[in-house]
Amino acid sequence: MKLITFYGSRGLRIVKGEGQYVWDDKGRKFLDLHSGHGVAFLGHRNLKVVDYLKKQMDLIMTLTTAFDNDIRDEMLKELDSLKPDGMDNVFLLNSGTEAVELSMKIARKITGRKKFIAFKNSFHGRTMGSLSITWNKKYREPFEPLISPIDFLEFNSLEELKKLDDTVAAVILEPVQGEGGVIPAKPEFVKALREETERKGILLVSDEVQAGFGRTGKVWAYQHYGITPDLLTAGKAIGGGFPVSAVFMPDSIANKLGEGDHGTTYGGNPMAVAAVAASSKVLKEDNVPEQARIKGQTFMKMLREALEDFKSVREIRGLGLMIGVDLRLNPSTAIKVLQDNAVLSLKAGITTIRFLSPYMITNQDMELAVDGTRKGVAETERKGSS
Numbered sequence: 001m002k003l004i005t006f007y008g009s010r011g012l013r014i015v016k017g018e019g020q021y022v023w024d025d026k027g028r029k030f031l032d033l034h035s036g037h038g039v040a041f042l043g044h045r046n047l048k049v050v051d052y053l054k055k056q057m058d059l060i061m062t063l064t065t066a067f068d069n070d071i072r073d074e075m076l077k078e079l080d081s082l083k084p085d086g087m088d089n090v091f092l093l094n095s096g097t098e099a100v101e102l103s104m105k106i107a108r109k110i111t112g113r114k115k116f117i118a119f120k121n122s123f124h125g126r127t128m129g130s131l132s133i134t135w136n137k138k139y140r141e142p143f144e145p146l147i148s149p150i151d152f153l154e155f156n157s158l159e160e161l162k163k164l165d166d167t168v169a170a171v172i173l174e175p176v177q178g179e180g181g182v183i184p185a186k187p188e189f190v191k192a193l194r195e196e197t198e199r200k201g202i203l204l205v206s207d208e209v210q211a212g213f214g215r216t217g218k219v220w221a222y223q224h225y226g227i228t229p230d231l232l233t234a235g236k237a238i239g240g241g242f243p244v245s246a247v248f249m250p251d252s253i254a255n256k257l258g259e260g261d262h263g264t265t266y267g268g269n270p271m272a273v274a275a276v277a278a279s280s281k282v283l284k285e286d287n288v289p290e291q292a293r294i295k296g297q298t299f300m301k302m303l304r305e306a307l308e309d310f311k312s313v314r315e316i317r318g319l320g321l322m323i324g325v326d327l328r329l330n331p332s333t334a335i336k337v338l339q340d341n342a343v344l345s346l347k348a349g350i351t352t353i354r355f356l357s358p359y360m361i362t363n364q365d366m367e368l369a370v371d372g373t374r375k376g377v378a379e380t381e382r383k384g385s386s
């Protein structure tokens with residue numbers, strides 16, 4: 001029996017994870033800045049998350065949301081102080097793409113309109129709805145026809161916002177594009193987008209599956225921009241390693257949804273809920289967003305200083321601990337060299353080395369990563385790969 005992965009093999013057999021590190025079967029230790037596509041932002045096997053999951057496992061592991069239970073009440077209480085502005089309602093699902101799918105369904109139901117707007121370089125998932133608003137043609141084209149109508153606008157272009165009209169149900173925005181190349185939205189762009197969507201009765205969805213839950217230096221990435229979206233999708237980090245995603249929304253939207261509008265067998269199960277409760281506690285108790293902000297600044301400064309002489313480095317960018325080193329060449333060699341130097345990273349877009357670091361990264365870890373990046377970029381230039 002073979003497992004289908006759809007990802008190229010990294011050639012490592014990982015046996016254990018703890019905090020910001022993982023170990024392979026040969027006992028080698030790696031700094032994990034891949035973090036399972038950004039899931040392990042609170043570290044591998046975060047003690048509080050493990051504790052909550054173990055306790056929950058001893059009580060009950062599956063329960064539909066048609067029944068009440070205590071851990072759900074605890075999670076809701078914990079989320080109360082973290083929730084996006086004015087969003088008193090949350091629906092739990094199991095993966096990022098499911099959260100995006102639900103946000104699209106809600107947008108159509110609430111507005112009665114059909115069209116979606118996404119941006120060039122966007123990534124929102126790989127099921128039919130979220131795939132329809134994902135930019136990369138390679139992911140989309142084999143599966144067409146997808147949902148329509150969809151328009152992809154130039155990211156960060158004020159001019160493009162003129163194309164928004166009253167046929168649009170929702171604009172789906174990543175405040176920091178992740179898979180597309182770690183590209184933060186510009187403040188003036190997000191402000192104008194919010195104004196324009198409000199004026200035309202279009203819902204603004206902040207897709208924070210990757211950027212949300214502290215990673216960018218604020219609990220939610222939209223908070224950097226002084227706006228409030230209508231819907232927010234979250235995933236990855238919110239379960240501290242357990243698969244769970246969420247859609248947050250205000251009463252004005254939740255009150256217009258009813259029984260049968262959506263459903264999920266696993267969504268909101270007690271294990272996922274326990275994981276979110278524990279992760280929310282960690283986020284607050286460890287002041288995680290602030291740590292991500294400060295460490296992200298340090299890491300980015302170190303990378304900039306170490307890489308300033310390399311001609312192939314186009315830009316070092318990001319927000320908090322969501323960082324990209326954009327090259328003028330293919331980054332695959334550099335990512336391999338980093339791995340050979342005990343640092344796991346991942347690709348974004350077609351030219352970017354992406355670091356999605358757990359928040360407990362230390363200065364010493366950063367030095368290791370910076371050193372590995374220098375070696376990786378040097379080797380990339382030597383090979384002249386493009």
Ligand SMILES: Cc1ncc(COP(=O)(O)O)c(C=O)c1O
Binds near residue numbers: 124211
């Ligand atoms: C912004 C964004 N939205 C949605 C998704 C899809 O999440 P999942 O892979 O959990 O379905 C991702 C995954 O990388 C993402 O980065």
